[in-house]
Amino acid sequence: MRALQHPDVEDLRLPTVLSALADPVRLRIVAELARSGGIVCGDFDVPVSMSTLSHHLKVLREAGVLRVTPQGSYRKHELRRDEMERRFPGVLDSITSAIEAP
Numbered sequence: 001m002r003a004l005q006h007p008d009v010e011d012l013r014l015p016t017v018l019s020a021l022a023d024p025v026r027l028r029i030v031a032e033l034a035r036s037g038g039i040v041c042g043d044f045d046v047p048v049s050m051s052t053l054s055h056h057l058k059v060l061r062e063a064g065v066l067r068v069t070p071q072g073s074y075r076k077h078e079l080r081r082d083e084m085e086r087r088f089p090g091v092l093d094s095i096t097s098a099i100e101a102p
Contacts, residue, residue, distance in 0.1 A: 012064040020063035034096040038078040
């Protein structure tokens with residue numbers, strides 16, 4: 001399994017993060033990650049094909065919103081909460097709270 005690149009926290013840009021979060025499927029992914037703490041790729045509950053899910057996960061990873069770590073033959077996806085909080089205080093928490101609000 002090849003290693004994936006994650007941007008350094010200093011390189012994260014707010015317009016890139018907000019653009020990544022502008023898609024409803026990606027917001028749903030972020031909400032699931034916020035509730036669960038981490039999900040293996042095949043366990044997401046989103047109404048898209050695996051190839052489309054992979055694309056959405058790549059956009060979020062490249063924007064710096066999530067981190068992907070190997071877990072045996074799978075990859076676990078987690079929000080980069082602490083890093084995002086250091087770079088953009090309150091942004092991710094505000095977004096995840098708004099997603100979960102009725």
